[in-house]
Amino acid sequence: YEHWLTGATETRRGIEDALRVAPLPVAPTEGAVRMLTAVGHAPVVEIPLVLDLDDFGIDIRPEDRNPLDVGFPFREESFKASVDATHALEFVRDRIPNLRVMSFGAVRRPPGLPTWIEYHRAPDHRELRALYNRLSVFLLPSEAEGWSLVAAEAMRCGSALVTATWGRLAHRLRDGEIA
Secondary structure (H helix, E strand, O other): OHHHHHOOHHHHHHHHHHHHOOOOOEEOOHHHHHHHHHOOOOOOEEOOOOOOOOOOOOOOOHHHOOOOEEEEEOOOOHHHOHHHHHHHHHHHHHHOOOOEEEEEEOOOOOOOOOOOEEEEEOOOHHHHHHHHHHOOEEEEOOOOOOOOHHHHHHHHOOOEEEEOOOHHHHHOOOOOOOO
């Protein structure tokens, strides 16, 4: 969905052509439902966001965490806005020098990522759970999200969510509410 939403015309056209011939489309997100509907091929079923509740949970109570520990996922696609998150955190760190920032992603440490940002490459579920449990705040800066899985994982581990887009979580979250 996010690549269809943000992609170039030929990318969108290729995705749409493939979707039109899909025999029984299943939509894992509201975004996928919108995308399939836009190409005239309504999904047979929508499967909700699912987390393995054994993989993610609270090990460190949020009130026992350092309130200045924040984190975000690093993705190379420009619409994931990882560079924007880095710039915003630099601005905050100039005003709050004790801010500690952690990030993770599938790629090697991105060139240009400030050295004061702790980076974890391809963490497994156990490592990711430990990382989320260190964070008081989890940033999801992306302009387009299909599943928002990392946001759901972080919240399941007790991190507060700050996001530019809610993706799959949009119909479950309300601005300013604590669930």
